[in-house]
Amino acid sequence: MPxxxxxxxxxxxxxxxxxxxxxxxxxxxxxxxxxxxxxxxAHFHSRSRGTLWLxxxxxxxxxxxxxxxxxxDQDALVIKALPDGPTCHTGARSCFYRVLDGDSLTPVGExx
Amino acid sequence: MPxxxxxxxxxxxxxxxxxxxxxxxxxxxxxxxxxxxxxxxAHFHSRSRGTLWLxxxxxxxxxxxxxxxxxxDQDALVIKALPDGPTCHTGARSCFYRVLDGDSLTPVGExx
Numbered sequence: 585m586p587x588x589x590x591x592x593x594x595x596x597x598x599x600x601x602x603x604x605x606x607x608x609x610x611x612x613x614x615x616x617x618x619x620x621x622x623x624x625x626a627h628f629h630s631r632s633r634g635t636l637w638l639x640x641x642x643x644x645x646x647x648x649x650x651x652x653x654x655x656x657d658q659d660a661l662v663i664k665a666l667p668d669g670p671t672c673h674t675g676a677r678s679c680f681y682r683v684l685d686g687d688s689l690t691p692v693g694e695x696x
Numbered sequence: 697m698p699x700x701x702x703x704x705x706x707x708x709x710x711x712x713x714x715x716x717x718x719x720x721x722x723x724x725x726x727x728x729x730x731x732x733x734x735x736x737x738a739h740f741h742s743r744s745r746g747t748l749w750l751x752x753x754x755x756x757x758x759x760x761x762x763x764x765x766x767x768x769d770q771d772a773l774v775i776k777a778l779p780d781g782p783t784c785h786t787g788a789r790s791c792f793y794r795v796l797d798g799d800s801l802t803p804v805g806e807x808x
Contacts, residue, residue, distance in 0.1 A: 585801070595707050595721055604716030606765075609707055609772040621796075653718075653792040654801055656784050660721040662792045672768050680765040680774045684733075689697070689766055 586617065587659045593629060594659050598671065601650040601664040607671040608679040610639075612661065624649050626663055645669035698729065699771045705741060706771050710783065713762040713776040719783040720791040722751075724773065736761050738775055757781035 588594055593611040600607055610628040612620070615636055619627040626647035630637045640646030646668050653662040672679040682689040700706055705723040712719055722740040724732070727748055731739040738759035742749045752758030759777040766773060784791040794801040 585796075585799075597709050597718060597721060599718055606709060606711060606718070606774050609709060609767065652796040653804060654794050654796055655721065655791040656786050656788070656793070657791075660791075661796075662718050674768050676768070679767040679769075679772075681768070682766050684697075684764040684766055684773075687697075692765060 585658060586614075586654070586661070587657065588613065589659070591631075593631070594661060596626075596628065596661040596663050598626060598647055598663045598665055601666050605678055606680055607647070607665075607667060607677070608639075617661075620649055620663070621652075626665055639671075640668065643669070643673070645671060647671065697770060698726075698766070698773070699769065700725065701771065703743075705743070706773060708738075708740065708773040708775050710738060710759055710775045710777055713778050717790055718792055719759070719777075719779060719789070720751075729773075732761055732775070733764075738777055751783075752780065755781070755785070757783060759783065 586594055592613045596612045597609050598607040613629040616627040616629045626639045626649055628637045647665040649665045651664040670677050681692055683692050698706055704725045708724045709721050710719040725741040728739040728741045738751045738761055740749050758780050761775055761777045763776040764773055782789050793804055795804050
């Protein structure tokens with residue numbers, strides 16, 4: 585049912601299932617969606633490597649999927665998940681840890 | 697500073713600045729980011745029409761931007777905004793109003 589773009593992908597936003605914080609954004613193809621639903625762990629498609637990618641495969645910081653929401657035109661997903669540890673490869677809780685502030689990027693406060 | 701893909705776009709997730717609900721996902725090019733920052737109202741790039749698009753231009757349901765977050769690799773944004781009315785063109789509060797449930801899509805509960 586999902587509608588993929590010309591590259592066979594759609595955008596997937598990962599949101600913390602309890603706090604509502606947005607943790608990351610990545611891309612899924614049909615294989616990534618299938619693996620995610622089969623295992624309960626978020627899988628994505630790496631655009632740079634062109635391969636299936638289990639989030640947390642090396643770090644152990646997997647995302648345990650609780651619910652998948654679909655948007656009106658079925659070309660974007662919200663993955664509600666509980667993370668094992670920080671989601672960002674930098675060690676930040678969320679990949680969105682900076683605010684665009686004038687011409688610079690400043691760290692977000694804890695209220696986000 | 698943002699990093700655009702081959703088509704000159706990046707993904708932008710709109711999140712309600714108070715409730716944390718994810719409202720929609722769309723694409724921005726440099727013009728859309730500039731207009732958004734200049735006016736305080738979310739602008740996007742329509743991939744189907746190939747033009748700049750002020751969200752709410754016809755419906756009046758604009759998104760008043762409070763904060764813009766940038767992710768670790770600077771190719772995705774979270775737009776924290778307060779919406780004037782429902783965000784989805786269907787009249788739903790959020791474009792993500794359905795849950796993937798087995799092989800079907802069911803309406804989300806109010807807890808989302």
